[in-house]
Amino acid sequence: MPTHNNPILSGFNPDPSLVRVGEDYYLTTSTFEYFPGLPIYHSRDLISWTLIGHALTRPSQLNLRTVEPGGGIWAPTFRHHDGVLYITSCLWTAYSPQQNVRVWPRGFYVSTQDPWKADSWSDPIYFDQPGFDQDLFWDDDGSVYLSTCFRPIDHDMKSGLKGFAIHTSKIDLATGTSLEAPRVIRRSPSGVAEGSHIIRKEQYYYLFVAEGGTESGHMELVFRSSTGVYGPWEHCPNNPLISATTQDDVQNTGHADLIEESTGKWRAVCLAVRPYRQRHALRTPYLQPIGRETFLMDVTWEDDWPIFNQGSKLQLSFGAEADSVPPILKWRDSFEASEHLSLGWYHKNTPLKREYSLKERNHHLRLWGGPYNLQSLESPTMVLRKQTLARGIWETSLDFLPQRPHCEAGTVVYWNPYTFSSIGVRRGFNGENREIQFTHTTSPGEFTCTTQYLKSMGSVRLAVQCSELEYTLGYAELDEEYNWFEPVSMEVMTADPPRGMAFTGMLLGLYAFGELQRCLEPADFAFAAFTG
Template sequence: MICNPILRGFNPDPSIVRVGEDYYIATSTFEWFPGVQIHHSRDLANWELVTRPLNRPSQLDMIGNPDSGGVWAPCLSHCDGVFYLVYTDVKQWTGTRHKITHNYLVTATDIHGPWSDPIYLDSSGFDASLFHDRNGRKWYLSMIWDHRADKNQFAGTLLQEYDPQGKTLVGPRKNIFLGSELKLTEGPHLYQKDGYYYLLTAEGGTSYDHAVSMARSTAIDGPYEIDPNNPFITSRYAPQAPLQKAGHASLVETADGQWYAVHLCGRPIEVASSDKALSPENGHSSAQRALAPEQRRRCILGRETAIQKLDWPDGDWPRLAHGGRTPALNIESSAQSTPQNHTLRTDFDSPSLNINFQSLRRPIEKSWLDLESRPGWLRLYGQEPSTSTFRQSLIARRIQSFDTETSTAIEFSPNSFKQLAGLIAYYDTANHYFLHLTHDEENGRHLRILKYDAGVYSEFVPAEPSLPQSGIVYLRVSIKMATLQFSYSLDQVSWREVGPAYDSTILSDDYNTLGFTGAFVGLSAQDLSGQGLPADFDWFHYREK
């Protein structure tokens, strides 16, 4: 059996390709740098993160990009010995009818790179892709965004030819598919089979009504006939299914002619029927505090990637091999999934960081992250606060299990309340927790917890906040389902809890935020005075329990 999800914890919008015996899946990374995660497998069951191709500012400049902006829905393909990666860099997407969505193409002859500098394609919409026709032509697809107030914003699917010699789009641009009655048509991919062009799209929005739609035509530019049993993958009619939000898919054919679909999914947990943040003391009525059923389902691991086996008879429509439309948690396979555990212990003894770490919006450079000045330690030079969309000194990794414990050892000697460093649990600038060492006039060096909840700032200061004014402090955060708890130690033996048991579900798409990413845990150093005071970290241990 293959156990879903195959890519756990914030790995959405999968694009799969087979090259000989090797399978690769590219997924969205949004504001996290380097851009685009690529996993590799030989059996479709077990996957390893092998590279992130957008690793230079010339390929991806996200300084100032909004939360959940950046890299949307990459498309990975391969033809004649060359890998092609199409991606969108979203500069603006919320708070306005307009979206700023620039689409680019990079290429490489090896999946590990080097990848080329980008070729600009257009800014028609997002979720762009490239189709390699059997007749040798290459076709570019993208959804069309219409900002006009009296129009459907999801205005259809654009088709235009791409010239690889001229490295540009050529010829007429045509809207080939307006979508089905599910609406919100995006994520187009084309496939060729049995004399048809099959157009796969994501519809219904990327939450609990998400779906995978299929249409086909004998001509690449249409007209396209919608599958009479549309949608062919969705969880919208099965609210109790373990895999929710099923949509945004990509198809692959194995060497022996079997077909599989990889698709986005989420695994929600139920939270209390009322929102503790909306208290009577703050003037909220019981009606305001009550949460609708869909608000009580929160995917604290973000949107993930699952796989389904298909039946696709010649000349017919594809169907899930197990029947129906609802994705299965386990699918039959000749391969066996190895139980996933992403536990990571790093002692910062290497000249480069473990591949699981990412930064926010910008490359990791020695000017703010140093692995050489103090061998065996990671040094972060404090910069902007955790609300910044510009230059944070932060590295973090995905949370990929419902039960984790993350700890670190820090040496940090602040001399101002403007200097903070420690362990952060992060969703975006509006939703995160930060256990940190800092300084004030009365307590000297001490611990605090900074919390941003839907953009509202608060702090927790322990009743006995003082610490030795120098030396190592050990910090820990434990996250189990909907509960998050910080603790600290001075000897790594005796641990004391800091603060209350917090709500981990604020680190999710489904909370009081509009976002598409996932929960991270990591290290942060901030110096709001601009002096760049460094914080040293001896090790980082992420453990899936």
Template sequence: MPTFSNPVLAGSHPDPSICRVGEDFYLVTSSFAYYPGIPVLHSRDLVGWQPLGHVVDRPSQVPLTGLDVSDGLWAATIRHHGGTFYVVVALARGRQGSTTYLFTASDPAGPWSDPVVLEAEGIDPSLFFDDDGRCWFTACRDAAEPEVTGPGELWMRELDLESLALTGPTHALWYGAMRGAWVEAPHLYKRDGVYHLIGAEGGTERHHAVTAARADAVTGPYSTDPRSPLLTHRHRGAAEPIHNVGHVDLVDTPAGETWAVALGVRPLDGTHTLGREVFLVPVEWTADGPVFAPDTGRVRLSERLPAGTGAGAVAPVRPARDDFGGTALGPEWSSLRGPVGHLVSTGPGEGGLTIRLSPEPLTGTGTPAFVARRQQHLRMRARARVRFTATAPTQEAGLVVFQHAHHATLALTADASGVPHVVLTAHEAGSPTRLGAVAVTSDEVVLVVDSDESGYTFHVEDGTWTTLGSIERPFFSTERAGGFVGVHLGLYGIGGADAGEAHVHWFEYAPAR
């Protein structure tokens, strides 16, 4: 039987949501404080996904300045109805939902509208279009009486499709299946006249689980599916290759099957660095409701292909080397909290990428001179050919391994005498530690980082090959660094006003065996 490999979206792609229009599937994931925000991807087979664009691609749409990397745009939902695509998302500040936005578009590739602010509290908003054309908004929030019901509740109001405003009474739907667990990630589906409310409980880490309730009317009352949790890996041992499974969204295929997209992580010795990824799971409907992974009860690294897809369906592979020859960065590149066109640019002349140094630090809450792409393979090599002439130790430009509060820089800089050096520095919660340095004979070098099961090793090519040092892999893990994002590999420049420019001839990313 033809199979595919999970995850179908590797690297940091948390909280997937999916919809289908005809033969086409569209998927969005969380983007947090990365910009542009809310990536939109397209597939014809659920396995190979191509980037289409982003919902938030104008800074006027949503302000991200001042936010921590793991705040920002959380858990969007995408739906289609009557020729219009809808995306709802919560903006988080201080790890709490602060504003709920609704975007619309006639083409999922964009442009997407300026957002409508909905009168909603909490996080993880979703939309459900019923058979009568009415639209229902659901989300999760703190429960009014947590000592009675448990800490969280899923709630609902109707969305008026003309005014794009919530209207009518608020309905408290469900408090979850597990006493003491905060219920979140609501999505509503209708099957054979029954409304199925799918949620997630146990947090997004080791105890993550998919739970469910059902009702005969859209507004309830909802009764807990006694089979809950319907999908979890929390009971599996350390040898299980996939953990933290949950936050699912379901979609029916043209062939009549149902599949779920779910988040999960691939830990090694109890820690993971790639972030929460998108896994594809078969679903079977029964009289009791949905059965996830009916043959095995678990998410697998190798799974059968969806019916009606070709045996050759694979995720697209982007070129290993980017010479930045276009007029804009490719869709795999992101900045923090806003556009960086005034700091980072591609263009005519010698080509490549120009980085104008900025005083904004990578640990700040503004927009630094920084662009990055997700790390998608545990074993990989990233290289960049960088030219930069520093005049002081406060000026630096180069390669960065970035994970929330932890990052490591491999930078061209100068010592106090103005002699060019390449310096390796580990940054932990704002505290830098120099791990290695070497004088170089040129202001143009190749900076290299290798990653494997043990850690990250940093090198410089300057006519000769020099290894500056290594950092253990758990340093960059979510378990140690905190937050909700995975490792990003980036290019950056830091310096005072008029500190000059760095030039990146090319950047190369390639998995290693």
């Protein structure tokens, strides 16, 4: 039996949910503060996946403005009913647990009959019931139930627990209107029950719940009821279905979703992280920059209870009757003339206007820098890609001749507005030459800059060396070797933000900006490439 790599979707791909339509599988994950939102992946074997589009591609669907890190689009559910595909999710417009600021979102769904058609997904239909981690379930009588997670009104704030619980109510799907008051169907002793999914299999309803929080205590539990979605719910004797310790190769396992293949075989996906080893010791997972990824496992049934991964912990490989999928170690975008960037590029927040072109200069991405720098909570002129390999080199080539100070274009390794490292071209102090400016974070919200003069006015190659321990940024002119600046440690680059949460993974990208003014000279990038 061929061996395959886990995760099946590497890099920033948390909270997976999937659906089968005939022999085709579709999967989506959380995108938080990035646009477009809700990627649509397609597969025929659940192992090899291709990004075919996004569900949220228009400002009328998703208008991200100044959300904190970790806000935005959370934990979707993907479902198919009567020929229509549905994705539920929610938009956190204010999320800062450090200040106990949570504006509970209403949540919504979008739908389509053709996920392959660009921009085919509907505008959102909003729910009445607030919360996050929305789930839809159609019962046999046609009733539709919405489950969400939020803190019950009667929660004792002095308990020291978050108190997040699963609430369910019947809704009118066409309008999102609640038809019943929400009922609590699961509270967790840990204080966090989230990521719920309800399915029906034969005589039982099953409630799958992620508990313990999305950090090291994360786990997946299941309950069943022969009565209906409101229970009573019977506790599975095999709970938790999946969990991990801080010594395992795969950690933080949970937030699962299930699918039945056309053959009757069941599989599940979940999120997890891969810590790395230093001197034979496991490092803290959140020092691993890639973030929470999507993993696959087998599901079997015994005494009408599901068993995940044969009752074993997740590993970094698994066996399956499918062609092996080699890891993608090289990627390159040569910026062919097109109306839109290729799939896989993201903006921080929803751009207020289009500030790039793939046609104004042949085989180049042209950025017209807007007025927001990379520390802005708004949407700077920046395009980003998910880092999917811990080790490798990110490279680009830039033509940029700024005529005014405070304009800059370059490349960036980006965690959030409080933590990033960039290397960019600027106008020199005397106005007759140019300089390279290396900007890196020293602690969240604090940055230091180093500058060096460039010798020519030609193209400049920019690079980021990535490793498990640090990022090293450098530049080169003409055919010279790279000049490297001092490395930035992973501890610094993955620090928690002062507001919001670090729920994403690291991204690598290209940018241009003018300080509170438009940059009147274009920044032209000849390519972007990553070699692992």
